[in-house]
Amino acid sequence: MKRTASLFLVALFAGAITLGTYKLVFEKNIIAYTSQEQTPFLKTSNTPTNTANFGDADFTIAAEKTVNAVVHVKNMTVGKSNSISGFFYGFESNQRPQIGSGSGVIISADGYIVTNNHVIDKSEKLEVVLNNNKSYEAEIIGADSNSDIALLKIEVEEPLPYLIFGDSDGTRIGEWVLAVGNPFNLTSTVTAGIVSAKARSISSRTNQSFIQTDAAVNPGNSGGALVNTNGELIGINTAITSQTGSYVGYSFAVPSNIANKVVSDLLEFGRVQKGILGISAANVNSPFAQQEGLDEIDGVYVAGIEEGSGADDAGIEEGDIIKQVDNVKVRKFSELTGYLSAKRPGDIVNVAVERNGKSITTEVILKKQLTVQLPIMGLTVKDLSENDEKIYDTNKGVKITSVPERYNDYGLRDKVIVKVDDNDIDNIEDAKNQFSKISRYGRTSITLLGKNGERERIIFQ
Incomplete structure (x- = not known):
């Protein structure tokens, strides 16, 4: 009995020593101090953002401001069901509504909303759902496929919460950011990360410049907000690159300076005004x-x-x-x-x-865009200069400056396109519009002028 009591006392004493040593040596190293100071929501694009370590960062104010300014955008399009009988017998195929989903950001109290062009593309009807579940039909004010930015408008009875544009040029790699949107139809989801890179190009076919972050972005986040810790809009979440279609560690946003400029152009001119270095x-x-x-x-x-x-x-x-x-x-x-x-x-x-x-x-x-690559055929053309007008004896048309290799034998370079089928071509905007209507499976007549004013017509099919 005495032996049992002695063993018990030894075990109790050893346990006390172990617990005391852990408290003294280890536990004090895992204490974390969280700053209680709140970051105010400031209407400025030059406010320094919180780049402290994660333990000190406070995202609550930015999140509260952002979630109420981010909306759910529902795009209803009409698709055709291809039935077997329709294929064999030519019956008119049935049409059925299809609903796509994305996000948008309110940028004014009277209901202007910025989103991605691909979110609203080919829409028959657009519905915007606010964070308070109120639903509105939206009008498309304008869109730009090159920047993937679109501007919507809803008519509201009361002023809405909105975000101001921050200065995306002033963002720094390593800065904390929040991504807010509606992934997988989950309303007002907030994720946090850092700016991983700036001026990131993700396609060799375009010269777009994106902000790369490691804030989780998934399908449905497109058109949502990327904000700094002051609650300023520094990007419109746009894309991910993934073999699975879901987030794998990085996402991309259109910088706010680009989105802001596109929105201003759409409001003032109806289309984007590009200043070209040349x-x-x-x-x-x-x-x-x-x-x-x-x-x-x-x-x-x-x-x-x-x-x-x-x-x-x-x-x-x-x-x-x-x-x-x-x-x-x-x-x-x-x-x-x-x-x-x-x-x-x-x-x-x-x-x-x-x-x-x-x-x-x-x-x-900077000047307006002088050249453009035409759809379908890939010809590069430019507006006529005063010297061109004298050489070709015309003040209308576009000059071909470059051709794809497959058209090298046609002698198209340095000739002027004046007509596509029966439609006159005055400038590069006309040319881009007419070539976008060309069918890959039909016949197209292109009327050209040579340097001495000689006229020829080429049929492509």
């Missing part, structure tokens, strides 16, 4: 660029200058390396295009280039 950059991933060491250049290598462009007028030359535009350092082409996407024709930018080892800074007046 240069073409070397493809740094090409074998030629790698052989010449262009892939190692810190900046944008100017491979070509567009005739009559702002860059041409300012004296920028082929072989120059663009290092900075205004106060923004440029290391890659997407950084250059991202900054210029927020500019209009007539805006002046200071461009710093390196030429033969010397630094040169020059003012460039």
Whole structure:
């Protein structure tokens, strides 16, 4: 009995020593202090954001402001059911409504909403559901497929909560951000992450510039808000890249400076006004660029200058390396295009280039887009200059400056397109519009002018 009591006392004493040692040595290292100071919602684009460690960051104020300004956008389209009898006997196929889902951000108290173009594309009817479950029919004010931004309007009885645009150029890598949207039809979902990269290009076919974050974004988040810890809108969540179709660790947002400019253009002009520098950059991933060491250049290598462009007028030359535009350092082409996407024709930018080892800074007046690649055929055309009008003896039409390899044998380069079928072509907007209507399976007649005014017609089918 005495032996049992002794063993019990030894075990009790050992346990006390163990517990005391743990309390003294280990437990004090896992104490976390959370700041109780609240970040105010400020109407400014220059307010420093909270970049402290996660334990000190407070997202509650930004989240409360954002969730009520993010809406659910429902896109109803009409699809056709392809029945077997319709295929064999030509019966008119039945139409059935299909509903797509996305998000949007209220940007004014009277009901203007910004979202993605792909969220509202091909809609027959748009419904917007607020965070308080009130539902409204929405009108499309305008849309831009290039930036993937669209502007909607709902008619409301009372002022709505809204977000202000922040300065996306001022965001910093590592800064905390929140993504708010409606993934999988889950209303007002908030996720947190950091800015992983800026001026990220995710497609070789476009020169879009995105903010990359690791805040979770899933289907249904498109068109939702990316905000900083002050509750300012710094991006419109747009895309993920994933083999599964769901979030895998990174997402992409259209920077707020670009979205804000697109919205302003749509309201003022009805379409986007693009200010073009007028240069073409070397493809740094090409074998030629790698052989010449262009892939190692810190900046944008100017491979070509567009005739009559702002860059041409300012004296920028082929072989120059663009290092900075205004106060923004440029290391890659997407950084250059991202900054210029927020500019209009007539805006002046200071461009710093390196030429033969010397630094040169020059003012460039941005001009409207002079060239465009036409749908279906892929021809690159430009509006006629005064010199072109004299050479071709016309003040209408568009000049072909580049052709895809498959059309090399047609002798199209440097000729002027004046008609597509029976439709006159006055400028690049006309040409883009008419070529977008061409069917891949029909016949198209294109009327061309040569340098001496001779007229010819080519049939493509």
